[in-house]
Amino acid sequence: MKHTISVLVENKSGVLARIATLFAARGYNIDSLAVGETDDPTISRMTIVVNGDEKILEQVEKQLNKLIDVIKLNDFLNIEHIERDLVLIKVKADKNTRNEILQIVDIFRAKIIDVSVNTVIIEMTGDEDKIQAILNMLKPFGIKEVARTGIIAIARGA
Amino acid sequence: MLKTGAEIFAESLLKENVKVVFGIPGGQVLPIFDKIYDYRNKIRFVLTRHEQGAGHMADGYARSTGEVGVCLVTSGPGATNLTTALATANMDSIPMVAFTGQVATSLIGNDAFQEADTTGITRPVTKHNFLVKDVKELAKTIHEAFYIAKTGRQGPVLVDIPVDIQRAVTEFEYPETVDIRSYKPVYTGHAGQIKKAAELINSAKQPLLYVGGGIISSNASLELLKLAEKIHTPVTTTLLAIGCFPPNHPLNLYMPGMHGNYAANLAFQNCDLIIAIGARFDDRVTGKLTAFAPKAKIIHIDIDPTSISKNVFVNIPVVGDAKSIITELLKYVKKKNNKEWLKKISEWQKTNPFSYKKDSKLRPQYVIDKISQITKGEAIVVTEVGQNQMWAAQYYKPKFPRHFLSSGGLGTMGYGFPAAIGAKIANPKKIVIDIAGDGSIQMNIQELATAVLNNINVKIVILNNACLGMVRQWQELFYKRRYSAVCLSKPDGCLAMDASAKRPAAMIPDFVKLAESYGAVGIRITKKEDVESTLINALKIDKTVIMDFIVEEEENVLPMVPAGSALDEIITSLA
Numbered sequence: 001m002k003h004t005i006s007v008l009v010e011n012k013s014g015v016l017a018r019i020a021t022l023f024a025a026r027g028y029n030i031d032s033l034a035v036g037e038t039d040d041p042t043i044s045r046m047t048i049v050v051n052g053d054e055k056i057l058e059q060v061e062k063q064l065n066k067l068i069d070v071i072k073l074n075d076f077l078n079i080e081h082i083e084r085d086l087v088l089i090k091v092k093a094d095k096n097t098r099n100e101i102l103q104i105v106d107i108f109r110a111k112i113i114d115v116s117v118n119t120v121i122i123e124m125t126g127d128e129d130k131i132q133a134i135l136n137m138l139k140p141f142g143i144k145e146v147a148r149t150g151i152i153a154i155a156r157g158a
Numbered sequence: 159m160l161k162t163g164a165e166i167f168a169e170s171l172l173k174e175n176v177k178v179v180f181g182i183p184g185g186q187v188l189p190i191f192d193k194i195y196d197y198r199n200k201i202r203f204v205l206t207r208h209e210q211g212a213g214h215m216a217d218g219y220a221r222s223t224g225e226v227g228v229c230l231v232t233s234g235p236g237a238t239n240l241t242t243a244l245a246t247a248n249m250d251s252i253p254m255v256a257f258t259g260q261v262a263t264s265l266i267g268n269d270a271f272q273e274a275d276t277t278g279i280t281r282p283v284t285k286h287n288f289l290v291k292d293v294k295e296l297a298k299t300i301h302e303a304f305y306i307a308k309t310g311r312q313g314p315v316l317v318d319i320p321v322d323i324q325r326a327v328t329e330f331e332y333p334e335t336v337d338i339r340s341y342k343p344v345y346t347g348h349a350g351q352i353k354k355a356a357e358l359i360n361s362a363k364q365p366l367l368y369v370g371g372g373i374i375s376s377n378a379s380l381e382l383l384k385l386a387e388k389i390h391t392p393v394t395t396t397l398l399a400i401g402c403f404p405p406n407h408p409l410n411l412y413m414p415g416m417h418g419n420y421a422a423n424l425a426f427q428n429c430d431l432i433i434a435i436g437a438r439f440d441d442r443v444t445g446k447l448t449a450f451a452p453k454a455k456i457i458h459i460d461i462d463p464t465s466i467s468k469n470v471f472v473n474i475p476v477v478g479d480a481k482s483i484i485t486e487l488l489k490y491v492k493k494k495n496n497k498e499w500l501k502k503i504s505e506w507q508k509t510n511p512f513s514y515k516k517d518s519k520l521r522p523q524y525v526i527d528k529i530s531q532i533t534k535g536e537a538i539v540v541t542e543v544g545q546n547q548m549w550a551a552q553y554y555k556p557k558f559p560r561h562f563l564s565s566g567g568l569g570t571m572g573y574g575f576p577a578a579i580g581a582k583i584a585n586p587k588k589i590v591i592d593i594a595g596d597g598s599i600q601m602n603i604q605e606l607a608t609a610v611l612n613n614i615n616v617k618i619v620i621l622n623n624a625c626l627g628m629v630r631q632w633q634e635l636f637y638k639r640r641y642s643a644v645c646l647s648k649p650d651g652c653l654a655m656d657a658s659a660k661r662p663a664a665m666i667p668d669f670v671k672l673a674e675s676y677g678a679v680g681i682r683i684t685k686k687e688d689v690e691s692t693l694i695n696a697l698k699i700d701k702t703v704i705m706d707f708i709v710e711e712e713e714n715v716l717p718m719v720p721a722g723s724a725l726d727e728i729i730t731s732l733a
Contacts, residue, residue, distance in 0.1 A: 010340060013289075071339060071340040
């Protein structure tokens with residue numbers, strides 16, 4: 001089961017290393033990890049997507065909570081929340097294929113943010129499924145490069 | 159008043175009531191050592207011969223007193239040498255604060271001379287660590303380091319101080335209190351959980367108390383005794399808990415696990431309730447997990463939530479401090495009589511107590527038996543790691559907590575002797591004995607100089623079997639006696655392979671001469687009948703003494719639960 005965990009941490013050097021070390025040392029796999037400052041500059045939010053059964057996740061969360069620099073942790077599994085991942089896709093596109101690609105971009109409400117003679121760069125935000133879907137659609141044209149932020153998430157409502 | 163970082167360091171140590179610091183100076187920590195010189199009448203500095211020794215001394219000081227042990231070393235190799243001691247303390251939850259010098263902030267990351275990424279290297283082996291980048295943060299950081307080390311699940315904390323920070327100047331103000339928003343250890347157990355635990359205890363027919371180092375960290379021995387007696391429940395004490403329950407008490411089942419007491423292991427397999435307190439279901443205790451305690455429900459009381467449900471499923475977890483939770487629990491549990499259950503256990507105890515051959519040979523167990531008798535269990539016994547450790551755990555019966563110190567989690571050979579020095583410095587009136595093997599003792603033998611020069615009267619008992627005994631035992635039992643790299647007296651093979659082989663005439667090292675070369679007393683004992691008198695006499699000598707007991711080479715630690723076997727597949731004797 002995939003869990004999206006949101007972790008508020010002290011915005012200090014070494015905190016990311018502490019979390020990465022913890023995952024490596026205990027053999028947990030990180031699917032994605034995104035870090036950024038919150039509205040309070042002394043606090044960062046890390047959104048970590050982890051795959052594992054209930055028992056592993058319980059340990060992951062307890063171990064994270066045990067780190068001195070972790071302030072608060074939320075597992076979004078049973079919490080209504082919004083997840084977004086931003087992806088930049090560089091796709092081969094010439095005068096024969098460009099229109100078709102534009103249509104796909106339209107359908108996904110993505111954006112073209114750069115065009116060259118042979119390529120376009122597409123920017124899209126969405127959840128995991130949507131991003132996978134556009135990647136599948138673009139694959140036949142030849143995807144040259146993909147860059148993703150990793151999932152960030154926030155709980156709905158109060 | 160303005161003070162330098164080095165002065166702030168010394169003043170902060172005084173504020174933390176630090177009396178002794180163990181360590182070695184070096185280039186990047188000289189400003190602090192210059193201050194150590196000024197404060198030498200207030201803080202005792204013990205110069206060791208290796209940084210690992212300094213770390214274990216701080217550990218021994220902490221384990222024997224419950225206070226925070228402190229060490230101070232230089233950057234680079236000083237810090238890397240310290241890491242084994244940090245990992246040892248971390249695995250066993252021992253409160254320590256280690257200070258390391260670091261290259262100047264402007265040089266960090268430049269591969270400067272004696273630079274190492276100390277906080278990076280020590281992150282996984284400490285409870286927490288700090289790199290101080292601003293002298294204004296120094297006092298606060300030191301205060302936080304001590305607070306983190308001694309609260310919650312205790313552990314070692316490292317503070318890395320660059321040399322320019324030691325020289326920089328700022329206003330000194332030691333914060334009155336510590337408030338770390340992300341660190342709020344829980345001490346009081348959840349009232350509802352405690353009541354549920356009490357109900358389960360009240361209805362259990364065959365309960366077992368399984369207690370670990372948490373009882374000792376929490377100073378909860380007295381409460382444990384009250385609980386055990388009230389609910390009439392046997393107590394098995396892990397390696398780290400030895401001494402927290404009175405020896406020879408009818409409810410004492412002693413150590414469980416791989417080399418544990420037969421009755422304790424069978425009690426696990428047959429009980430209907432485990433009340434685990436401050437113990438973590440380590441693999442050396444549980445044996446094969448899927449076959450562990452098949453009939454038991456489990457109550458787990460621990461200050462560290464990560465220990466709960468990590469290895470075994472727990473029915474009732476209670477997070478908090480052992481002492482406080484046991485005190486609460488005592489209000490809700492009913493006085494019980496588990497006569498039938500205890501009868502069953504005492505039968506197991508009678509059939510297979512810890513035992514060894516009582517013949518004319520000098521057997522290692524006999525030496526420890528004698529130490530236990532002669533000292534009446536009132537000495538602080540520190541062990542190295544391996545067979546010596548297990549025999550000490552089986553046959554030394556300390557009367558009090560903090561009187562049996564051993565590297566449990568990490569299993570660090572070389573721990574015992576320096577830890578014994580630390581314990582002796584903290585408890586000058588106590589007899590302190592390091593029980594060692596001829597392998598382990600050589601891993602920190604250089605601290606003989608520290609002991610002798612500082613008049614630290616520790617007794618070293620070497621159970622000399624001319625090999626790395628525990629590894630040899632595994633090779634004998636599980637690798638068809640193919641003795642690979644375990645012989646300490648010859649370049650190859652092993653004395654134990656060939657019954658007719660004699661030890662080479664030249665002992666390398668000759669521990670008696672080695673002791674003498676350091677100004678200590680060395681005694682060699684080769685006969686069983688000399689053991690008692692030698693021990694009695696050695697304890698009277700007010701000097702560091704090495705007793706080199708030439709013991710049976712092929713003696714094994716029994717009973718034994720082979721790795722990966724269930725606790726009731728325990729081997730009690732070998733064909």
